[in-house]
Amino acid sequence: MALTLTCPICGERNGYEFRYGGEDKGPRPRAEDPAPGHWCEYVHMSPCVAGIRKEWWYHKDGCGVWFTTERDTTTSLEVKQPEKTR
Amino acid sequence: MNRLDGLPTCRIDSSRKIEFSWQNRRFTGVAGDTVATALYAGGVRIFSRSLKYHRPRGLYSLDGESSNTCVGIDGIPNVSAENTVLKEGMQVRAQNVMGTPRLDLMGFLDKLDWAMPAGFYYRTMHRPAAVWPIALKQVRKMAGLGKISPDFQMPGRFDEIYPTADVCVIGGGPAGLSAALAAAGTGLRVIVMESRPWLGGFFDFRVCEYRPGLPLYERAAELAAQVEKAANIQVFKNTAMVGAYSNNLITAFQKGEADDPFDERYIEVRAKSVVVATGCMERPLLFENNERPGVMQAACAHRLAHTYGLVAGQKAVFSIGHDLGIEAAIDLFDLGLEVSCVADIRKEGQDRELVEKLAERGIDFLPGWTAVDCSGKTVKSARLCNLDTYVQEQFECDLLVASAGMTPVTGPLCLAQAKMAYDAHTGYFLPRQLPARVHACGRLLGLNDAAAIEVSGQVAGYSATLDCGVSVEEGLRQAREKLDSLAGPAKGCDLVMAPVKGRKAFICFDEDTTVKNIKQTLAMGFDATELIKRFSAAGTGPAQGAIPGHNLALFVARYHGRSSAITQPTTVRDPLVPVHIATYAGAYHDMCKRTPMHDAQKTAGGIMQRIGVWKRARYFSSDTACTAEIENVRNNVGMLDATTLGKFRIWGPDAVKALQRVYISDMSKIREGRIKYSAMCNEDGCIIDDGVVVKRGENDYYFTTSTARAGQTVEWFRYHSRYDNWDFNMVNLTDAYGVINLAGPNARKVLEKLTEADITNSAFAYGGFCEFKIKNTIPVRAMRLGFVGELSFELHVPSSYMQSLWAMLEEAGRPFNIQPFGLEAQNVLRMEKGHLIIGSESEQRTTLNDVGLSFLWDRSKSKAGTVGAVALMHTEKQEGRLKLVGFKMDNAQRAPRDGSIVVDQNVCGHVCIARYSTTLKEVIGMALVKDHLAGEGAQLDIYEDECNGQLMHAHVVKMPFYDVKGERLSM
Known part of the structure; x- marks a missing residue:
């Protein structure tokens, strides 16, 4: 896999080691009784815009941390180092 | 054929013979031979027949640039003989021949070329439509390359490695080696890939002087020795780069040598910077019958002699367009080849020294001449033509060395997304814009001077070093200055085609595409090179367009009367050279886990099967209905290895919050000592x-998951707490702890013998959890559960004790005749009890409510804060959902297969599990069915493949089927 990602704990690692966790859509909605449409929107929909996206990644074959990083979806290259501490 | 012995450039050892067979006849080669050179030495001139016309094809190049020398080796078709090192006992066969390569019964097709114009496969034989299926079969039978047996098993050892490097150099010629040395000199880690079995590239086989007293091949050896000695340079020989x-x-793939522990391996290198130094190959000269056996590229003839000790013929004609061709003629003459004449496409601009050397040897030199035709099944004579006057002359010969000049090997650069452009001076496609951290050097840039090639390598090596953050600006500046002072790119030959019609002038050997075919394609209106490639198939063969690559683009530009500057070669795609799928697949990686009691269960007669990542005991006898195992659990006591359950510890101040988030119940109400x-x-x-x-303590929990979820929990x-910054820790104890489920009415009697702890029903009731020691040693976490519907103790103990515990239970249970039971027995037992297995009685769309577990959902909990609760609320009243029901078959003898469908007018669901219940003496099961069939008493009509159109009938009943009051669990 051509992708490399920078894990905040392990540093830059091969993309094979990570699992994609979707775009960063913010915390769970707090409303106790959201309309089904709204809930579906939160769970299933992402803007999927070509370009730089902030995404969640899981270091599955490493330290097991979930972290966000920014990736250019047109080149599949990470564009910014994620912050060193979370 | 006798080998030239004693040439210093030779890579063969003629004292070591290697036996192999060709067309079932015994042949002998020597150590260091490729299959192609060994065959050539044995007198084989026709290696195969071509794809469409069954024309004879022979040795044309030595690096696998065409399918001419594709052969079948040991049952593997389409192996490039040029790139395959000869091994003892190889069975080599010619491809696409009906008869022998020399006498091919389909050879008449060559005369029928008029019936097979460009794209005939798409255009003819389609009307009337009924003709096509018949024609298709015939065409397939007559055309094609190698064939593989459908039950062929690929032999060999395949491996893969994933090295990292600061600089990766592609190409182990002088430029690549110089680049590697420049970068490695600063301490960087360097990888060099070379497709041949040795380093040295274009220097390796040449005897002309690098500087006075030092021939090129010795210079190559010097560079190679330095590179091999450097501790921080890793050299991969026999390694073809296939992707960027x-x-x-x-990515690359490597062929193993005799002492390598692999036959082929896949290499994936991640480098900070890449240097491409792939050099040049020859651009084929287009003339009539330009692919006859006996026509050969200049470097091919040159290397055959210098590397393999084979003079390619008796009497030769050279028609070349580059000084390297003149050099080859001189060298080969000196080795005893009779050279009739050397025709050079260029009228002027040759190296004067070389021309003088020709004159010294009395070889006719014809500047401004080119070959236009040759005759014979293998070359008997060649016809040359003056490019100005069109005067023609015929020469007897058995070898026609033909080449229109050189052309860069641009595949790797193209894959790396470099922008290439035509250069009128060299006649090459040169990199005009390189991507970041990719550098090119050497002959690839059109350089011809040996010193300039090396210095350009240094420039690239230093540039790559800079990419890695090492400061070498001064060295780079000096190398650049030196390069500027040396000879730049030489003027190249721009002839694309000899002055011929082109009916038998082949632009692509692999696909039998002639110049005439390209003209037909153009006449039909295909103007872009990419479209011409697809319609005429030029460049779609196994050699990936190495032969037509640049000629096609240049020919199209000339045809349109356009400057070549605006044309582009067709897109290059990975893999650059054919790779066995077995090589991509790599080693057999399927690894599974075994529980600590694996061997004990096997000894006890367990039939082990792969289930998920584990090997587990499915049955303990050949009775796949497991009647004895089931009855023993129901009436006595059995034990099951349940080690594969996911087991976790979660602890910390926010552990409960995390449990509350993912579990659907209210996890704040867990009482100590209770499950x-x-x-x-x-x-x-x-x-x-x-x-x-x-x-297990304040903010300290232990929990289990299903086997399948152990890896993701x-x-x-x-994931579900990623925004919350909660303070909790988790550890996966799945492999650290083993589990034995001791189940059956006599379970307590067995366990009592092993522990002093009070495990009576009053002290340790159903649903209880307690920790005690077995034999005062083994720490046990015991749970009173009832998955199989009997009194049972689930014993969780550290894995290292599992084997001992298993033996102790066997021993303690002997008076009761304790027996192990397997997964299938458990499956039936739990089904009788109506207990479900997620994934068996549920599928992707099945909600908690659908399987009747809605009582687990605590509605007083925050819905937004619990994963899944909002959706459960929304879907609770939804109509048309599949619901889990229990059913009894009307016919107590026959169980439908798992997965059979439930139908009315439509498909209304499916059977999740159905078995004959030994305990209940009837066929019962569970099914997911549409809600209108989910009511008690509803009739289910079941269809399976084996039912012969006779639907089977069942009725929905209440679950559980067995021990409705649950008395047996809580004994």
């Missing part, structure tokens, strides 16, 4: 897991 991707990911059964859903409310949670917890 973003972030400088380079909490609950389930996890995903955000759609679909059930994904169930298991039990126990509290930590990730799941962390």
Whole structure:
């Protein structure tokens, strides 16, 4: 896999080691009784815009941390180092 | 054929013979031979017949640039003989021949070329439509390359490695080696890839002087020795680069030598910077019959002699367009080849020294001449033509060395997304814009001067070093200055085609595409090179367009009367050279886990099967209905290895919050000493897991998940709390702890013999959790559960004790005739009890409510804060959902297969599990059915493949089927 990602704990690692966790859509909605449409929107929909996206990644074959990083979806290259501490 | 012995450039050892067979006849080669050179030495001139016309094809190049020398070796078709090192006992066969390569019964097709114009496969034989299926079969039979047996098993050892490097150099010629040395000199880690079995590239086989007293091949050996000696340079020989991707990911594949522990391996290099030094190959000269056996590229004839000790013929004609061709003629003459004449496409601009050397040897030199035709099944004579006057002359010969000049090997650069452009001076496609952290050097840039080639390598090596953050500006500046002072790119030959019509002038050997075919394609209106390639098939063969690559683009530009500057070669795609799929697949990686009691269960007669990542005991006898195992659990006591359950510890101040988030029940109410059964859903409310949670201390919990979820549970917890910064820790104890489920009415009697702890029903009741020691040593976490519907103790103990515990239970249970039981017995036992297995009685769309576990969902909990709760609320009243029901078959003898469908007018669901119940003496099961069939008493009509159109009938009944009051669990 051509992708490399920078894990905040392990540093830059091969993309094979990570699992994609979707775009960063913010915390769970707090409303106790959201309309089904709204809930579906939160769970299933992402803007999927070509370009730089902030995404969640899981270091599955490493330290097991979930972290966000920014990736250019047109080149599949990470564009910014994620912050060193979370 | 006698080998030239004693040439210093030779790579063969003629004292070591290697036996092999060709067309079932015994042949002998020597150590260092490729299959192609060994065959050539044995007198084989026709290696195969061509794809469409069955024309004879022979040795044309030595690096696998065409399918001419594709052969079948040991049952593997389409192996390039040129790139395959000869091994003892190889069985080599010619391809696409009916008869022998020399006398091919289909050879008449060559005369029928008029019936096969460009794209005939798409255009003819389609009307009337009924003709096509018949024609298709005939065409397929007559055309094609090698054939593979459908039951062929690929032999060999395949491997893969993933090295990282600061600089990856592609090409182990003088430029690549110089680049590697420049970068390695600063301490960087360097990888060099070379497709041949040795380093040295274009220097390796040449005897002309690098500087006075030092021939090129010795210079190559010097560079190679330095590179091999450097500790920080890793050299991969026999390694063809096949792909380049973003972030400088380079893929390659390597063929193993005799002492390598692999036959082929896949290499994936991630480098900070890449240097491409792939050099040049020859551009084929287009003339009539330009692919006859006996026509050969200049470097091919040159290397055959210098590397393999083979003079390619008796009497030769040279028609070349580059000084290297003149050099080859001189060298080969000196080795005893009779050279009739050397025709050079260029009228002027040759190296004067070389021309003088020709004159010294009395070889006719014809500047401004080119070959236009040759005759014979293998070359008997060649016709040359003056490019100005069109005067023609015929020469007898058995070898026609033909080449229109050189052309860069641009594949790797193209894959790396370099922008290439035509250069009128060299006649090459040169890199005009390189991607970041990719550098090119050497002959690839059109350089011809030996010193300039090396210095350009240094420039690239230093540039790559800079990419890695090492400061070498001064060295780079000096190398650049030196390069500027040396000879730049030489003027190249721009002839694309000899002055011929081109009916038999082949632009692509692999696909039998002639110049005439290209003209037909153009006449039909295909103007772009990419479209011409697809319609005429030029460049779509196994050699990936190495032969037509640049000629096609140049020919099209000339045809349109356009400057070549605006044309582009067709797109290059990975893999650059053919790779066995077995090589990509790599070693057999399927690894499975075994529980600590694996061997003990096998000894006890367990039939082990792969289930998920584990090997587990499915049955303990050949009776796949497991009647004895089931009856023993129901009436006596059995034990099951349940080690594969996911087991976790979660602790910390926010552990409960995390449990509350993912579990559907209220996890704040777990009492010490009691078990909490609950389930996890995903955000759609679909059930994904169930298991039990126990509290072992303040903010310290131990829980189990299903086997399938063991791998994802930590990730799941962390994912669903990723925004919360909660303070909790998790550890996966699945492999650290083993589990034995001791089940049956006599379970307590067995366990009592092993522990002093009070495990009476009053002290340790159903649903209880307690920790004690067995034989005062083995720490046990014991749970009173009832998955199989009997009194049972689930014993969790550290894995290292599992084997001992298993033996102790066997020993203690002997008076009761304790027996192990397997997964299938458990499956029936739990089905009788109506207990479900997630994934068996649920599928992707099944919610917690659908399987009747809605009692687990605590509605007083925050819905937004619980994964899946909002969706459960939304889907609770939804109509048309599939619901889990229990059923009894009307016919008590026959169980439908798992997965059979439930139908009325439409498909209304499916059978999840159905078995003959030994305990109940009837066929029972569970099914997911549409809600209108889910009511008690509803009739289910079941269809399976084996029912011969006779639907089977069942009726929905209440679950559980067995021990409705649950008395047996709580004995």
